[in-house]
Amino acid sequence: MIKENLSSQMRKGVLEYCTLLLLNRKRAYASDIITRLKDARLIVVEGTIYPLLSRLKNDGFLTYEWEESPQGPPRKYYTLTDKGREFLVELETAWNDLNESIAHLKEKTL
Amino acid sequence: MIKENLSSQMRKGVLEYCTLLLLNRKRAYASDIITRLKDARLIVVEGTIYPLLSRLKNDGFLTYEWEESPQGPPRKYYTLTDKGREFLVELETAWNDLNESIAHLKEKTL
DNA sequence: TATAGTACTATGCGATACAAGGTATCTGAA
DNA sequence: TTCAGATACCTTGTATCGCATAGTACTATA
Numbered sequence: 001m002i003k004e005n006l007s008s009q010m011r012k013g014v015l016e017y018c019t020l021l022l023l024n025r026k027r028a029y030a031s032d033i034i035t036r037l038k039d040a041r042l043i044v045v046e047g048t049i050y051p052l053l054s055r056l057k058n059d060g061f062l063t064y065e066w067e068e069s070p071q072g073p074p075r076k077y078y079t080l081t082d083k084g085r086e087f088l089v090e091l092e093t094a095w096n097d098l099n100e101s102i103a104h105l106k107e108k109t110l
Numbered sequence: 111m112i113k114e115n116l117s118s119q120m121r122k123g124v125l126e127y128c129t130l131l132l133l134n135r136k137r138a139y140a141s142d143i144i145t146r147l148k149d150a151r152l153i154v155v156e157g158t159i160y161p162l163l164s165r166l167k168n169d170g171f172l173t174y175e176w177e178e179s180p181q182g183p184p185r186k187y188y189t190l191t192d193k194g195r196e197f198l199v200e201l202e203t204a205w206n207d208l209n210e211s212i213a214h215l216k217e218k219t220l
Numbered sequence: 221t222a223t224a225g226t227a228c229t230a231t232g233c234g235a236t237a238c239a240a241g242g243t244a245t246c247t248g249a250a
Numbered sequence: 251t252t253c254a255g256a257t258a259c260c261t262t263g264t265a266t267c268g269c270a271t272a273g274t275a276c277t278a279t280a
Contacts (some may be wrong), residue, residue, distance in 0.1 A: 007204045009266070010127070012236055013119030014208060020213045031258060040214040041207065047238050050260060055236095073245035094117045095212070097151065098124060102205070104150040105131045109277035119235070122267055141227065157269050160228065165267095182226035185275035 013044070015052060017091040018042060020061065023077065024088055029075040053078060061087050121152070128152060129162060129169065131188065134198055139185040163188060171197050211218040 015037075020064065022036055030049055037044045056062045061084035064076045080088070125147075132146055138215065140159055147154045163186075166172045171194035174186045190198070 005206070006279075008237060009123030010201075010204055010208065012122035012267080013116070014212075015114075015237080017120070018212060018215055019210065025215075027257080037215075040211040042211050045238065047240080047261090048236085049279080053238085054260090069245065069246080069257075075258070090116065091120075094120055097117070098120065099209070101150040101152050102124075102128060102131065105128055105135075118268065122236080125268080139227080155269065156228085157230095157271075158267085160230095161267085161269095164229090179226075179277080181278070183228075185227070 002023075014095075015042070015044065015048065016056065017088075017095060018082060019049070019056070020091065021038060022087045023078055023080050024060065024085065027079040028075045030078050032075075034076075056084070058086075119127070124205075125152070125154065125158065125162060126166065129166070130194060130198045130201065133172065134186055134195065137187045137189040139187050142185075144190075166178060166194070170194075196211050203220075 002086045003076075018037060018040070019033060022033060028036065030046070030053060033053075033080055034044050034046070053062065057064065061081060063081055064078045066074050067077050069075050121202055122164075128147060128150070129143060132143060138146065140156070140163060143163075144154050144156070163172065167174065167188070171191060172188050174188045174189055176184050177186050177187050
């Protein structure tokens with residue numbers, strides 16, 4: 001592994017968590033999500049976010065509604081389902097567990 | 111994505127960080143590493159750790175020395191190189207950045 | 221010699237991030 | 251009316267990584 005794809009590899013699966021976190025606050029459409037993740041210093045591109053949203057929708061974690069746009073084509077606004085909120089809790093737990101494991105590895109032995 | 115491979119995906123790339131963290135404290139051989147990661151609640155198996163160690167070695171982040179074992183075949187004891195220690199710092203930064211991004215997404219808007 | 225235990229290696233699969241390219245809609249200027 | 255640009259969505263192919271599985275090699279002991 002080289003430096004360039006370092007964060008790329010480390011984020012595998014985490015983007016799912018971040019996207020759900022984001023949508024839990026407020027509904028959004030794909031381009032909007034990309035912008036918001038960029039605000040959080042997470043660089044994401046279209047080729048990543050569209051398949052991700054489709055997966056989450058097919059698993060029943062998200063739903064969407066088409067809505068007219070003031071400019072340009074209509075938008076798909078995604079929102080969390082109840083199942084999605086439950087899944088978000090699980091992801092949160094998994095993330096916290098990972099952090100605990102790392103903390104454990106840091107302080108251990110010497 | 112289903113619940114089972116949730117943590118699996120999330121850990122992608124993180125295991126590299128954990129392994130380097132672990133070896134930064136004390137040298138170890140593969141089976142030893144698996145045991146130590148298990149102590150930190152990270153379940154890892156042989157098929158994961160051996161390719162990972164090979165990659166890190168080929169990238170110059172690790173070196174190893176063969177050493178006799180009190181029982182069974184000789185062991186490959188891995189240690190970090192200077193380049194490996196530099197890489198560990200980068201991984202640490204990447205990890206902290208990810209945590210900051212998530213914290214940002216949690217508190218943002220509402 | 222045979223068996224069990226330990227350690228390392230190789231192969232194939234599924235999931236994911238990403239680059240690159242494509243389609244469709246709307247607005248405004250020529 | 252036509253066309254360029256912006257917006258928004260979607261698809262395909264590639265590389266990487268964790269993992270299951272199977273296999274190889276060495277040592278000690280009966």
